[in-house]
Amino acid sequence: MNKTVAFIGLGNMGGGMAANLVKAGFKVNAFDLMETNLKAAADAGCTPVDCAKTAVQGVDFVVSMLPNGAIVESVYIDGDALLDVIPKAALILDCSTVAPANSRRVGAEAEKRGLSFVDAPVSGGVAAAAAGTLAFMVGGTEANFERAKPVLDAMGANVFRAGDVGAGQVAKICNNMLLAIHMTGTAEALQLGMDNGLDPKVLSDIMLKSSGCNWSLEKYNPVPGVMDGVPASNDYQPGFMVDLMLKDLSLAMEASVGSKSSIPMGTAARNLFNLHKNSGGEDKGLKDFSSIQQLYSKP
Amino acid sequence: MNKTVAFIGLGNMGGGMAANLVKAGFKVNAFDLMETNLKAAADAGCTPVDCAKTAVQGVDFVVSMLPNGAIVESVYIDGDALLDVIPKAALILDCSTVAPANSRRVGAEAEKRGLSFVDAPVSGGVAAAAAGTLAFMVGGTEANFERAKPVLDAMGANVFRAGDVGAGQVAKICNNMLLAIHMTGTAEALQLGMDNGLDPKVLSDIMLKSSGCNWSLEKYNPVPGVMDGVPASNDYQPGFMVDLMLKDLSLAMEASVGSKSSIPMGTAARNLFNLHKNSGGEDKGLKDFSSIQQLYSKP
C-alpha cells in the first residue's frame, strides 16, 4: 500500500518536491497558506488541504519546506504546534534551511513527544527541485536516516547523512560558505587575469586543469560568454539568488558566533555579496549569485 | 640529430627538469653557481659547464629556472647579459616564477636583439619536476609556443598557452591565488563543521559531491587523517611550502596594484598565510601550505 506524506510549504522549491513524491507513488496531502500554491499542487496530483493540522492526520511522513527558522519553530511548536498532532509512528523531515539550533530545538521537542525527526536541507535550486535532482544533507539517527531515505530519494539524486539532528544544517552551511568563497575567488582571479590581458576562456581552461579548479569554475563560470547555459550567459538570471546566498552566509556567521570559530574568508565573501546587493541602483539580490563578477569589473 | 639545450639554474626544481630533458634525448649544457648541483647534473647525463656564457654557445634552446625576477633580469640583461651571446636561432624558455613585468622586459630586450622568448612558469613541485609531470603556463607567440612545446613536453604533462609574453606568469598568479583562496576556505569550512560537531571525513565526502567541491578538497585535504598520502597526514611536510605560496600571493598583490584590480579574497588569504607563518614560535613558512588548517584550530 502506498505511503502517505503531509507536505507543508509549497513554494518554488516545495511545489516541485511534492510533485516528485506523487510521481514516485506517494499519496501527498499538500498544505500551503497560498491558494495558488494549493491549486498547483492539486494539478500535480497532490490532495490539497487547507489546514496543516488536518494535513498531518494519519500520515507516515511529514515533509516541510519553509522560509526560515522562526516559521519552522512556529509551525511545529509555538504556533500550529503540529508536534502535538502528528502521529507517533510518523517520521518528520524538515527540508528548510535554518540554523542548527532551530533544528535541534524542534528535534528535542519531537523526541519529548515520542516523535522521530530529521533535518534534511537541500542543495540545488528550483530546477533541481522540479527535476528531482536535489542533494539532501541529513541530520538524524542512523535508523531515522534509513527511514527517510526512500522519501528523499524520490526528490533528489544524492542523499548524505551528516550526523545527528542539526548536522544536516551544519553541513549545508559549511558547503555553501565554501561555495561562496570559491565563487568569489573565481570571479576575482578571472578579473585579475582579464585586467592583465588574458582571455577569460583561455584562463578558465588552464585553471580547470590546474590546482585552481573548483565547482564554480567547472559548472558555473561567472564571466558572461565563457560557458553556455549558465546564469552568467543569461544576464545572471537565477539559478541561485544573491539573497539566498546571503541567507546561508548569515547562518554561517551566526554558527561561527556560537562555536567561536574564525571565518575570515566566509565573512569577507558575505560582505562582498552584501556590497554587491546594495550596489548600482537596483536590487542585485534577485540576480544569480555568480553576478558577483560585476562587483569586480571596471566601468 | 639531437637538439641542444642550455639549462641555467639546477636547484631542486631545475635539476629534475634538466634530467628529464636528457632522458628525452636532448643534449643538455648545465650551468649553476653551486658545485654540488653541477655534479648532480653530470650524474644525470648533462654536460656541466662552469660559465653561463659558455653554456649557451651554439644551443637550440635556453631553459632557465631561477629564484626571482631580479636574478632573471640580471642573468639575461644586466649581469651575465646572456641575451648578448645567445645564438639568434635559439628559443629562450624562462620557467622561473616572476612578475609579468620581469618577463615582459626580458622578452622585449630579446626581441630587440632578434631573439625569441617565452615565459613558461610551472605548476607542481619537486616531485613533479623529477617525475616529468609538471604543468607549464606559457606566454609567447603561437609560433614560439609550438617551438617550445617539445621541450616542455619532455618535462611536463600539461602545457598551456595563456597568451603573449608575460601571460604565462599572469595565468600562474591567477591560478595560485585561486588555489590559496579555496585551500584557506576549505580549511575554514572544515573547522567550522568540526567546531559544530561534524566529522571532517564525513563533511569532506559530502562537499566533494556538492557545490563546495574544489581541488584542495579533492586532492589535498588539509585535515590530518582524512586523506592518505597528503601532507596533512604527514605532519605537513611539503609538498608546496607556505613560503612559496606567500611568494606567489605577493606577485598577485603586485599585479593587482599595477592593474588596479580588487583582490579582497586574495589579500585576505595572503594575510592568513602570513599570520600563520609568524605564529607559534617556529617558522611555519617551511611547512606545507595546507598547514593553514592549524591557524584555524583551537588550543
Place this chain on the structure above:
Amino acid sequence: MNKTVAFIGLGNMGGGMAANLVKAGFKVNAFDLMETNLKAAADAGCTPVDCAKTAVQGVDFVVSMLPNGAIVESVYIDGDALLDVIPKAALILDCSTVAPANSRRVGAEAEKRGLSFVDAPVSGGVAAAAAGTLAFMVGGTEANFERAKPVLDAMGANVFRAGDVGAGQVAKICNNMLLAIHMTGTAEALQLGMDNGLDPKVLSDIMLKSSGCNWSLEKYNPVPGVMDGVPASNDYQPGFMVDLMLKDLSLAMEASVGSKSSIPMGTAARNLFNLHKNSGGEDKGLKDFSSIQQLYSKP
C-alpha cells in the same frame, strides 16, 4: 526623601555601580544569585535581598546589569517575570550589553504593562564602574532619558541619549566595532613600522599628531613599553578582555545580518580577535584586547 533603586546583577561591573548609587544617596535593594556578591553589596551599604521579586517592591528605579540577552529576557519576562511585579511608577534601566532586539522586546513588554524602560549599556570597564566614570549610551524616550539621568550620573561621567529603546545598544555596538577596527589597525600600522625599522614610540608620536590619530593610539597604545599605565605595559592584564570585545563584535555581526549592512572591516577585526583568542596554546580571551598586537608580531 531618598529614592529607592532595585539593583539586579552584582558582578564585577554591577557591584561597583550599586556602590556608587549608595554613595550618591540612593537607597539600594541589591539582588544577585551569588552569596559573595550579596555580601559585598551589603558591605558597600546596599540592602541585600535574596529574591528579585522582593527587591523591586516599592522602588522608584530598577537597574539591571546582566551577562546576556537571554538572561535579561528571562529576568524581566520569561523567568522571574519582574515586569509583572515592578511598580507602574518605576523606571527600568537595563545597563546590560545585549542585542537591540532583546532591548526592544523587553521595552515593548514593559510598555504593554504600563511600565517605562530604557536600555543604557555602558562603555568603560571594571575600574570605571568602581570610580563612577562609566559612559552610558541610552535608548528611550526623551522623558524617560531625563528621568534616568540622575541615576546614571551617579554611576558615570558621560550620559548620552542615542534614540528610542534599543538605540543605546546600537550605539554601543557601533562604537565598540569602530574601537576594534582602529585598535587592530593601530597594532597593524605599528608592526609594519617596526618591521621596516621604525621605533614604535617615535612612530606613535608622529601618528598622534597626524591623520592616523585615534583613541587606541592616544589612550591605549598596544605595543609594550610605549606608554605607561596601559595593559600593554603590564603583560596585557585587562582592562577590557578579548572575550568581551568578541562578545560586542558578535552583536555587531548579528545586527549587520538583521539590517543587511556590510561590515567588512568589522568582521575582519572580529576574526583577527578570534584567531588571536585561539592562538598560542593558552586562552588569550582573558587578556586585554590590545594584546592583538601579539598576533601581528614575529617569532
Place this chain on the structure above:
Amino acid sequence: MNKTVAFIGLGNMGGGMAANLVKAGFKVNAFDLMETNLKAAADAGCTPVDCAKTAVQGVDFVVSMLPNGAIVESVYIDGDALLDVIPKAALILDCSTVAPANSRRVGAEAEKRGLSFVDAPVSGGVAAAAAGTLAFMVGGTEANFERAKPVLDAMGANVFRAGDVGAGQVAKICNNMLLAIHMTGTAEALQLGMDNGLDPKVLSDIMLKSSGCNWSLEKYNPVPGVMDGVPASNDYQPGFMVDLMLKDLSLAMEASVGSKSSIPMGTAARNLFNLHKNSGGEDKGLKDFSSIQQLYSKP
C-alpha cells in the same frame, strides 16, 4: 645672506611649497617640465629655470616634489642624474611620496658621491601646501634633520624625524594606512548605526566622546551633512582623492611584501577603496576619499 633652494617639481603641491619658501626669504630656482607651472612659480617670486641641471648649480638646498619613485630615481640617478651635478655642500630633501626602497637607493647613491639626503614626504593636501601647514615625516641622520628643519618649517607646521633615510616614507605609509582603516571603519560604523535607526549626527557625537574616537570622525566626518566644511558636505570634492589614498595603500602593500608583515586590515581597506573607485559608472578615484561612505550606503 639668503640661502638658495633648487625646487624640482612645481605641481599642485610643489607650486605652493615653493611659494612659501620665497615668502620665508629663500631664493628659489624653480624647475618643472610644464611651462604654465614655471610661469606660476615666477609669479610667486621664484626664478624659473628651464633645465634641472642648471637649477641646482650653486644652491644650498635641493627640494623635489615628484609623482612617483621611478621619476625620483630618474631625476637624481638614471636620467637627469642630478646627483652628479649638485654641489657637495648642498642638502637634498625629497618630499615625494615613494617606496622606502626608492628613498634608500637615492640616499645611498647620494652618499657615494659625498652628498647629503633626507626623504621628507608630506601629510596634508593642496590647501595645506598653499597655507604652509603641511606635516613632514623625515628620514635622515640627526644632523641632516637639523639642517633640513628651517627649510621644512618654511613650508609646514609640523616636522617629525622618523629615523634614518627611508624612515620618513615608512612613517607616512603607516600613518596613511591607519587613516584608511579608521576612515573606512568610521563609514562602516556610521552606516550600521543608520541602518539600525540612529541619527548619524547623534551617533557621531557619542563616539567622539567615547572609545571609537578617531581623526576621521573628529575632522572629516564622511556622512553628508553631519559636519560643515568637509568634503562629505560638498559632494565629496577633494580634499584627498581616492586615487591618492590608493597610491599610498599600494605602497603599504609593497612594503608589507618586503618586510613579510601581515596587514589584513590595510589590504581590506585598500580593496574597499578599489571597489569603490570602480563602482557606479564614473571614476570615483577623483572624489575625496571620505566618499567611501557611498560604497556602504543602500540604494
